[in-house]
Amino acid sequence: MKNRAVVALFVAALLSLPALAQQQPAASTSQDQQSQTATSSSSGSSATGKAPLQYESRQGFWGKVNPFARKKYVQRQTQPIRDRVNELDELTAANTKMIKDVDSRAQQGIQMASNKATEADQHAVDAGNKATTAQETATKANTRLTTVEGVVSNIDQYKSTNQTEIRFRPGQSVLSQNAKTALDQMAEPLKGQHGYIVEVQGFSSGKGQEAIGTSRKMADAVVRYLVENHEIPVYRIYVLGMGNAPVQTTTAEAGQKPKRMSGGRVEVSLMKNDLEQLATSSTAPAPAQ
Numbered sequence: 560m561k562n563r564a565v566v567a568l569f570v571a572a573l574l575s576l577p578a579l580a581q582q583q584p585a586a587s588t589s590q591d592q593q594s595q596t597a598t599s600s601s602s603g604s605s606a607t608g609k610a611p612l613q614y615e616s617r618q619g620f621w622g623k624v625n626p627f628a629r630k631k632y633v634q635r636q637t638q639p640i641r642d643r644v645n646e647l648d649e650l651t652a653a654n655t656k657m658i659k660d661v662d663s664r665a666q667q668g669i670q671m672a673s674n675k676a677t678e679a680d681q682h683a684v685d686a687g688n689k690a691t692t693a694q695e696t697a698t699k700a701n702t703r704l705t706t707v708e709g710v711v712s713n714i715d716q717y718k719s720t721n722q723t724e725i726r727f728r729p730g731q732s733v734l735s736q737n738a739k740t741a742l743d744q745m746a747e748p749l750k751g752q753h754g755y756i757v758e759v760q761g762f763s764s765g766k767g768q769e770a771i772g773t774s775r776k777m778a779d780a781v782v783r784y785l786v787e788n789h790e791i792p793v794y795r796i797y798v799l800g801m802g803n804a805p806v807q808t809t810t811a812e813a814g815q816k817p818k819r820m821s822g823g824r825v826e827v828s829l830m831k832n833d834l835e836q837l838a839t840s841s842t843a844p845a846p847a848q
Contacts, residue, residue, distance in 0.1 A: 716832055716833075717831060719828050719829070719830055720829050720830070721745055721828070722826065722827070722829070723741045723744075723745050723827045724824055724826055725738040725741065725742070725777075725824060726823075727824060727825070729764065730773075732779075732780050733780065738781075742781065742784055742827065746785055746788075749789070749791060750789070750790075754832045755829060755832075756795050756796070757785065757791065757797070757827065757830070758797050758799075758826075758827070758828040759778045759781050759796060759797065759799070759825060759826075759827055760778065760800075760825065760826045760828075761773075761774030761775055761776075761777045761799070761800045761801060761823070761824075761825045762801050762802070762825070763800075763802060766803060767802070770802035773802075773823060774800040774801055774823065774825075775798070775800030776800075777824075778799070778825050779798065780825075781827060782796050
């Protein structure tokens with residue numbers, strides 16, 4: 560009888576062990592749930608925007624850990640975890656893509672700003688070069704204007720640059736070969752030039768109108784040769800028959816009476832102003848930039 564009582568007590572103790580095991584995990588589970596609720600309420604929503612996962616505190620006779628759980632049960636318990644992991648992977652991929660997009664836009668903005676700065680520098684250099692060129696042009700124009708003003712103010716001031724004397728035999732008005740050669744040497748450089756006149760004065764021996772007419776014939780012979788052979792415009796030639804006018808004396812002969820010449824001669828003087836110099840400077844090649 561005593562043996563039966565001991566066996567009954569032992570069986571009762573074995574039956575009470577699962578109940579104690581269920582009560583302790585239930586208590587600890589309730590504490591964990593309370594702590595998780597407090598943590599979630601203090602930290603706010605998760606990265607996915609959903610509440611934290613809740614797990615079951617008790618399952619079947621064996622409590623939290625069931626050694627005899629089936630495969631479907633395990634899958635059902637782990638499916639929420641897999642879903643959250645997949646959501647986190649998608650969220651991480653989306654954040655990575657957004658970061659790359661932001662970085663790409665930032666790099667494009669930096670490159671665009673660098674290009675704009677380089678372009679602005681180039682424009683500044685071009686503007687500086689143009690300003691320098693404009694300053695040089697203004698200086699040249701000012702110098703040119705000063706030169707033109709000087710030339711215009713002295714437009715009627717002619718200076719003798721060359722003088723030739725043509726001799727004639729008494730009573731003749733035909734040019735000799737030596738006379739033609741002398742006229743060629745004077746007129747040859749005048750082709751294409753401007754700002755000059757040719758002064759032709761004829762002198763002849765004799766008296767009165769006869770001497771003036773003879774001197775004019777000799778001067779006309781010189782003018783005709785210059786116009787026909789060297790194409791000098793007639794408006795650039797001034798002709799005067801001086802007749803038997805007194806010959807101009809030199810400095811050494813100053814104070815003596817003027818001498819009258821015998822025979823005939825023509826004085827040809829080339830007179831120039833500053834227009835030729837102005838034309839030469841205007842056609843000069845511009846300096847290389």
